[in-house]
Amino acid sequence: MNxxxxxxxxxxxxxxxxxxxxxxxxxGRKYLTFSAEVQKGILLHRAIDAYTDSHPLVKEAADFFRPHYGRYAGIVTDVILDHFLARYWRDYSVYSLREFAKHVHAVLLSNFFQLPIRVKGFLPFLIQHKRLESYARVEGIQQSLHIMAHRTSLPDKTNQAMDVLETNFELLHELFDRFFVEIICYVEQQHGVQMSQKPTL
Structure with a gap:
């Protein structure tokens, strides 16, 4: 997940x-230098990644991007999943995406000195450019993939990824919806996460 x-x-x-x-x-074990609750968050991050990477619905979604990205298809899929969450945010939260993003920014800034050096480096950019909110727009996802292609080993196949997203939008959205219901249940039931911000369906 992204x-x-x-x-x-x-x-x-x-x-x-x-x-x-x-x-x-x-x-590694550097997480042990943080408070107990932050440690839980770091371990939760690892658990979410493992659950996501092994989930058949996510693998099915990644297959759409595999012809262009090969072994990097999962990375692109993570970004696409964030796009669907942001675009259909009101299906999953009683708060607006802007309200949520502002809260996240406030939490991160108030704990700035605890952040790893690399996070301190990109946090101002994330806040200034409203990166979390930008995921709701195709242009925002496109920009994120471009940035990743220039800063990491991700192939620069952004245009192809956008074509795949447009062509298979409804099917990818359906896969996301089915998967996200399951991962919410997973973090609630297996990790005791309280999810009061989700709407009552």
Whole structure:
């Protein structure tokens, strides 16, 4: 999962949210230097990634991008999943995406000195450019993939990814909806996350 989904799946705990956000940047047993609740967030991040990467619905979605991205298809799929969460945010939260993003920014800024160095480096950009909110737009996803292609080993096949998304939009959206219901149940039941922000269906 990408940033937005990890943050959403942190539920109501700000410390859990902090740990979940920095999870990729805290390696090995370094998580033990943080408070107990932040540790839980870091371990939750790892559990969410493992659950997502092994889930058949996510693998099915990744297959659409595999011809262009090969072994990197899962990375692109993570970004696409964030797009569906952001675009259909009101299906999953009683708060607006802007309200949620502002809360996330406030939590991260108030804990700035706890953040790993790499997170400190990109956090101002994430806030200034409203990156979390930008995921709701195709242009925002396109920009994210372009940035990743220039800063990581991700192939620069963004145009092809956008074509795949447009051509298979409804099917990918359906796969996301089915998967996200399951991962919400997973974090609630297996990790005790309280998800009061989700709407009552």
């Amino acid at each position: 940033f937005l989904a990890h943050l959403y799946l942190s539920g109501d705990s700000d410390e859990l949210l902090l740990g979940n956000f920095i999870g990729d940047y805290v390696k």
